[in-house]
Amino acid sequence: RAIKPNHLTVQNRLVFQNERQWTAGWTGSGFRHLFQSPSVCAGLAPLKVQMPALSPTMEEGNLVKWLKKEGDEVAVGDALCEIETDKAVVVMESSDDGILAKILVQEGSRGVRLGTLIALMVSEGEDWKQVEIPAPKQLRLSPAARHILDTHGLDPHLAKATGPRGLITKEDAVKLLNQRD
Structure with a gap:
């Protein structure tokens, strides 16, 4: 059927x-x-x-x-x-x-x-x-977010992902950068 x-x-x-x-x-x-x-x-x-x-x-x-x-x-x-x-x-x-x-x-x-x-x-x-703690999922970064985080030496694990399916967006990276300052 x-x-x-x-x-x-x-x-x-x-x-x-x-x-x-x-x-x-x-x-x-x-x-x-x-x-x-x-x-x-x-x-x-x-x-x-x-x-x-x-x-x-x-x-x-x-x-x-x-x-x-x-x-x-x-x-x-x-x-x-x-x-x-x-x-x-x-x-x-x-x-x-x-x-x-x-x-x-x-x-x-x-x-x-x-x-x-x-x-x-x-x-x-x-x-x-x-009991074993499951391995954390791999971080997903947009190219713009990756560039911002790399340029400023920021840890991507500190960014709160707001993009689809846990993607760290440019806005997330900028927000993390502003929090650092």
């Missing part, structure tokens, strides 16, 4: 919506099947906890306080941390059972962009002390 193109579009939207719901801390029965690679399902890699979109206008948030610490058991619906949005302080709930293995973004961190990896969890029974 052939799949119609509009069916794929609808399916992709559903997947995106489910992913956003999980990222925001809500549960979804198909989450494990849709969003975990086979290695994660086999228990070889940690579950990623990302900065959620807790309001429609939110682009970044502040991690106010962790309510769990590394090594704590976590159940679905347990409060993990408090996040300050552009409108209020909201409690982020866990969408899965497991153990909080690594906290990657510390309390008091400001300007944490949506989708940023903030913590790692492992399934119950796994050694949470042995």
